Amino acid sequence: MNKINIKYLARELNLAISTVSRALRDSHEISPETKAKVFALAKRLNYQPNASASGLRAQQTKMIAVVIPDMVNDFFSLVISGIEKVTQEQDYHILLYFTHGDHALEVSFINTLVNGRVDGVLLSITDENANNEHLEQLNIKGIPLVLFDRVNERMDNVKVTSDNYESAATATKHLIDTGCEKIAYLKVDRNIPVGTIRMNGYLEALEKHSKQKSPLILECPNDNDEAFTVIHKMLQSEKPDGIFASVEKLAVICYRVCEQIQLRIPEDIKIISFSNLQTAALLNPSLTTITQPAFDIGETAAKELLRIIKKKGSAKGDVVLKSRLIERRSTSK
Amino acid sequence: MNKINIKYLARELNLAISTVSRALRDSHEISPETKAKVFALAKRLNYQPNASASGLRAQQTKMIAVVIPDMVNDFFSLVISGIEKVTQEQDYHILLYFTHGDHALEVSFINTLVNGRVDGVLLSITDENANNEHLEQLNIKGIPLVLFDRVNERMDNVKVTSDNYESAATATKHLIDTGCEKIAYLKVDRNIPVGTIRMNGYLEALEKHSKQKSPLILECPNDNDEAFTVIHKMLQSEKPDGIFASVEKLAVICYRVCEQIQLRIPEDIKIISFSNLQTAALLNPSLTTITQPAFDIGETAAKELLRIIKKKGSAKGDVVLKSRLIERRSTSK
DNA sequence: TTTTTTTACGGAAACGTTTCCGTGAATCTT
DNA sequence: AAGATTCACGGAAACGTTTCCGTAAAAAAA
Known part of the structure; x- marks a missing residue:
């Protein structure tokens, strides 16, 4: 049960840790021969980088939080399916939270997310009249937030809704x-x-x-x-x-x-x-x-969120999708 | 947008980093007065420990992966609700993956999980006849796995099913x-x-x-x-x-x-x-x-998994729950 | 009083990455 | 041929915690 990490690979190959790291990220600084050796061993040992370490160093977790009331109706199941399609394509991970319609729980969840547990948050809010300093905390800490379906019009985050x-x-x-x-x-x-x-x-x-x-x-x-x-x-x-x-x-x-x-x-x-x-x-x-269009709502919201995460700043306007009778x-x- | 971390708290309070850390974890080594000061500031600044750092150091993420086919029927929605109840109570987080019935995707997901992204895995397998060395990898790496509903009888992990x-x-x-x-x-x-x-x-x-x-x-x-x-x-x-x-x-x-x-x-x-x-x-x-009993299946599987995570070893037998006509x-x- | 133990805290290492900085050798200028 | 540049890699710091180890001062035991 010995750990397969970069240090181990480096020792096996008689290379420096930094060289192995760069090889794995396909850096131009590393010769093709060295890269090949590193790739081969990494593949053979099924090396997977440690997510906590990468996250800590790179200050990004490749995870987004999805905070919804619950799953008792098909709407949110479909929304999540839409979100999953996008995260799957773009190599992100979904952290799932249910508020059960309880605003206090929403606050509590969001608070655990303000310090780098996730790179962004997708939220369907529980109470439009409650105050939302917890959401302001996200904005202050620079964690992108996209609201969907149950949104708060007074907030200026990106919102994805239907008509x-x-x-x-x-x-x-x-x-x-x-x-x-x-x-x-x-x-x-x-x-x-x-x-x-x-x-x-x-x-x-x-x-x-x-x-x-x-x-x-x-x-x-x-x-x-x-x-x-x-x-x-x-x-x-x-x-x-x-x-x-x-x-x-x-x-x-x-x-x-x-x-x-x-x-x-x-x-x-x-x-x-x-x-x-x-x-x-x-x-x-x-x-x-x-x-x-539940699936589309999820897909659109996730795409918007990842867009904001990747190149901070260019926050486009809201998106309104059409329902069908x-x-x-x-x-x- | 300055980061609130332990180092910052320590500087503000003129204490050592280690002291603040211990105070936050309510260590007996710290005097009541110091604890009080630390707690007060932490609360005022809404300090939240960095999950990546804690995870890296403590070698545990407080996250479990839930790997299911999809959410197109109510069964898995209910299972997840049951899982969520338990993770919520015991302060764990859910990482959600859909295999869409594709065995290759299952393998790919599991492979990303073998190096410390999660503390345990809940899985409903896609194909009983496919080989499962990917699951063996989990066992080898010491990551607890509990199978539910769609299980593989040939594996000796804990299984939660219905009759x-x-x-x-x-x-x-x-x-x-x-x-x-x-x-x-x-x-x-x-x-x-x-x-x-x-x-x-x-x-x-x-x-x-x-x-x-x-x-x-x-x-x-x-x-x-x-x-x-x-x-x-x-x-x-x-x-x-x-x-x-x-x-x-x-x-x-x-x-x-x-x-x-x-x-x-x-x-x-x-x-x-x-x-x-x-x-x-x-x-x-x-x-x-x-x-x-979908909700029960989720709840039971999650409880079993967390039990195994917390005190490694005592892997009890399988659980079979009753369905109703x-x-x-x-x-x- | 002297010695031992306890209390309350500080310093530093370690977790596994990524990346900045440095450097000898090879290659390219002029 | 001498200097400048590029190449390919090594060393070490840093991310934010937790925890091992060490140590003055205070308290307890002798």
Whole structure:
């Protein structure tokens, strides 16, 4: 179990440590013959440079942190797949953290990252209203940060998002076009940025294209059972004929509520939702979705981050990607 | 943007570097007053130790690698959630790698890990028949390895799996009990270990409890469209009345095929599948599943790995967790 | 009081790289 | 032929920790 390191290679080859190091990095200062000998031995012994030592000396770790709420929906799985594609191509490594929607955990994670554990950070923030001096710390320490999906508009880091406002308006208009006259918007009760933006898209479309007197906005608790109760109550008291779920989870709960109170989808009530559910087409009935380009978001965010890491400075503007409306049975006339 | 490191703290406090280091680690050699001063300044400046330096000196990185095929199904998402729970509690970090089912990539990832990038590895292998000298390298270099779900029985590392044989038999018997007389088993055509084990469970149950003359095993290509074609053909030629999908993806394809050729589930054909799909209950019809304890698998594997990392040697035996059969409409009489 | 032990801290080496600086020999100028 | 330049490599410092070793001063034991 003897360690294979540069020192060992140097001793075996009767060369100086510096010579071996340069040979391995293909420096022009080393003769072809020497390089060949070094490469041959390194390959034979499966030499791998020690990451801690390289990181310490070169002040770069070739690792990026990905900080997301969790993986309970397909959206973040796809985002990570997109990120992984890029890191794989460019020889970087992914360090993964889940905040579980807890802002204190986000702060704690970011704090462990400010001193050179990673070369950059990809973050989907937990709370748009919380203060973010922890993120400022990253900026101060010169660690690049790219925000995606759940971003904070007040920060001037690069942001990669999708067209939440426009697509929420499109979704609402779709419900109106299929005949809905009383559309409820299901919002999550936490301060996640997209919630507000999507709601504004809903409000705009309502005002522009519907005769509906007043918007119908329901704040849904994070807990599934509580959300069920709240939605159940609203459906019976308000009797909307269209539902716009701002997140996938709420649409799924709606399906359950409708089953329980014998509401037929789409005859009695139509449902549309933001969702990346891969089985949306197989639900009963199949669910009309606004589908975000999750993989692209991850890929783009990672590319932007690595670009900033590699040549500091040239921070381009934000990127907004387009979502798609996929019509299915849950909103058919 | 000046670096906050131990040297800086020492200079500010007029102490030696070694003293500050010991104070931060709460050594008994340091007086309470000095500790207090050091802690105070460290907190005020948000000092974080440099991970590369600590890792280099202490020869441990507090990071583990998680190497999985991908994240396209909910199983691995849940596994990672389970792993994350443990690493979070025990202050470890997760380095994430996707093999995409490519054995060469697995080898390449593992090779980058043999020289101290991580303290241990969690792996779900890509190919049970491929040789595994790369994994032997880990053992030789003293880097703990725990296999989970897709394991290689010939290796003597700790393995965490679920009861694939028994639950496959249970699933088959369930189909028999609901009246199926010709049950097809859908296998993936790659060398993943669970495929064979589950098939053996199917074969055993068939022999024990069914009058079916011969097993009906269909090898399905990895490509979705090709798999669709193969299944489509088989359903029309063989006309089975029960289908046991060894992986979730194939069940979903079956639903599509049945829709196209107008087979009613469960009246004409019953379907059961290994699956961790969170929307299984909402499919049309809801899908009867054998659900693996994915979160538990991740949690257990991570705990085992960290146990081995912390006190080398005491490698306990394997762990086998129980799956659950969840009856739904796709197999109702 | 003298000797031994403990306390609380400082100095320096070590972890494995990368890179700055130096140097003898070979090659190229003029 | 003498000086200038290039080539190919060696020595050593540096990255930020942790820890071994050493040591004055204080406390305890004799």
